Amino acid sequence: MAQSNSIKTICVHSGTIADSQAHGSISPIFPATSHAYLDLQKKAYPRYFNTLNQEALALKLAALEHGESGLIFSSGMAAISAVLLSFLKKGDHAVIQQKLYGGTSNFISNCLADFAIEHDTTGGLAVTDFTSCLRENTRLIYIETPSNPLLEITGLQAVAGLAKSRDILTIIDNTFASPVNQNPLDFGIDIVVHSATKYLSGHSDICAGAVIAGRANIEKIMPRAVNFGGSLNAQTCNLLERSVKTLVLRVTQQNQNAQAIAEFLLENPKIEQVNYPGLQSHPQHDLAKEQMHGFGGMLSFVAQSGVDIVALQKNLQLIKPSMSLGAVESTICSPALTSHALLSREQRLAEGISDNLLRLSAGIEDVDDLIADLQQALEKKG
Ligand SMILES: Cc1ncc(COP(=O)(O)O)c(C=O)c1O
Numbered sequence: 001m002a003q004s005n006s007i008k009t010i011c012v013h014s015g016t017i018a019d020s021q022a023h024g025s026i027s028p029i030f031p032a033t034s035h036a037y038l039d040l041q042k043k044a045y046p047r048y049f050n051t052l053n054q055e056a057l058a059l060k061l062a063a064l065e066h067g068e069s070g071l072i073f074s075s076g077m078a079a080i081s082a083v084l085l086s087f088l089k090k091g092d093h094a095v096i097q098q099k100l101y102g103g104t105s106n107f108i109s110n111c112l113a114d115f116a117i118e119h120d121t122t123g124g125l126a127v128t129d130f131t132s133c134l135r136e137n138t139r140l141i142y143i144e145t146p147s148n149p150l151l152e153i154t155g156l157q158a159v160a161g162l163a164k165s166r167d168i169l170t171i172i173d174n175t176f177a178s179p180v181n182q183n184p185l186d187f188g189i190d191i192v193v194h195s196a197t198k199y200l201s202g203h204s205d206i207c208a209g210a211v212i213a214g215r216a217n218i219e220k221i222m223p224r225a226v227n228f229g230g231s232l233n234a235q236t237c238n239l240l241e242r243s244v245k246t247l248v249l250r251v252t253q254q255n256q257n258a259q260a261i262a263e264f265l266l267e268n269p270k271i272e273q274v275n276y277p278g279l280q281s282h283p284q285h286d287l288a289k290e291q292m293h294g295f296g297g298m299l300s301f302v303a304q305s306g307v308d309i310v311a312l313q314k315n316l317q318l319i320k321p322s323m324s325l326g327a328v329e330s331t332i333c334s335p336a337l338t339s340h341a342l343l344s345r346e347q348r349l350a351e352g353i354s355d356n357l358l359r360l361s362a363g364i365e366d367v368d369d370l371i372a373d374l375q376q377a378l379e380k381k382g
Contacts (some may be wrong), residue, residue: 004164067192089117097147102148145237297326330361
């Protein structure tokens with residue numbers, strides 16, 4: 001499928017495997033882990049990331065992110081760790097954006113040093129914060145925008161420009177935006193990673209990851225990916241391929257719902273602060289407008305100090321207190337107890353993650369019902 005197709009068409013059609021046996025209109029599932037090899041050029045094996053269902057899904061995601069090629073992993077962290085350890089070796093240095101998903105921060109702060117890889121975490125998200133961390137041996141810059149859970153925005157063009165001028169690789173976690181809302185490769189970022197467990201899957205029933213980039217970078221990642229072995233089986237690839245068909249429809253609705261919920265919370269006296277890039281009050285609203293097609297389905301908010309955030313979550317009847325995000329059902333969580341639980345309280349407070357912060361993932365339900373649910377839970381006493 002040519003890349004000039006619109007995103008909705010890419011979601012439905014790109015990568016589909018022709019069903020030459022039954023002539024069905026969807027990709028058949030090829031679950032084999034053992035394939036013939038004599039007289040064949042391709043040595044197919046699931047851990048080599050080269051079976052038909054893996055390749056079909058990789059093609060679809062590459063088209064969605066405007067990349068040349070992709071790899072599908074068994075989780076977002078399998079993708080992130082494989083990419084970082086493909087480009088960093090002993091003695092190298094990495095510049096890491098402050099305020100990342102907690103699992104990524106934990107991997108970087110606990111594991112890189114064991115491989116004698118140095119890193120610096122930026123003091124902020126402005127390009128000058130990245131510049132001041134650069135060293136002679138800096139090999140890559142790693143960013144996440146909008147960031148989890150504060151929805152802060154990093155300038156894609158500025159960071160990509162800085163890195164290119166120094167011949168440094170750039171990697172972005174594009175999970176929160178999804179390819180519907182943001183295409184970082186168009187701004188000069190080299191590699192996109194996703195926790196496909198979130199928006200790409202969208203139904204809270206798949207754990208997967210993806211990497212999309214130019215062909216040359218994917219070829220550099222492939223050997224480590226094969227060594228680490230974090231590939232995805234054919235059945236789950238096929239289920240994810242099906243999920244992505246409705247990605248635009250889901251994310252468009254989630255964007256609208258998140259905007260309306262953020263505006264509602266902004267007016268509520270029990271809420272101290274609302275973080276959503278679609279709000280005029282968001283400090284980087286203009287930057288978000290420049291680099292995003294939509295502001296996303298994620299928002300976070302700080303409840304006033306008297307509000308019991310555990311009781312608030314328990315009082316919700318529709319919105320589920322739940323880990324993870326990006327699904328058709330709305331969910332809410334306390335980052336201090338979930339995504340950022342691996343950080344110490346001091347680390348969390350230093351990153352702006354207060355104990356009273358809640359992160360909300362807007363689903364595709366009727367937004368009036370979601371707002372009514374929040375309203376009644378906020379009105380309850382405890
Ligand atoms: C932004 C972001 N990146 C990466 C991950 C890790 O993904 P996974 O849980 O699929 O390994 C998560 C998980 O919550 C996430 O929120």
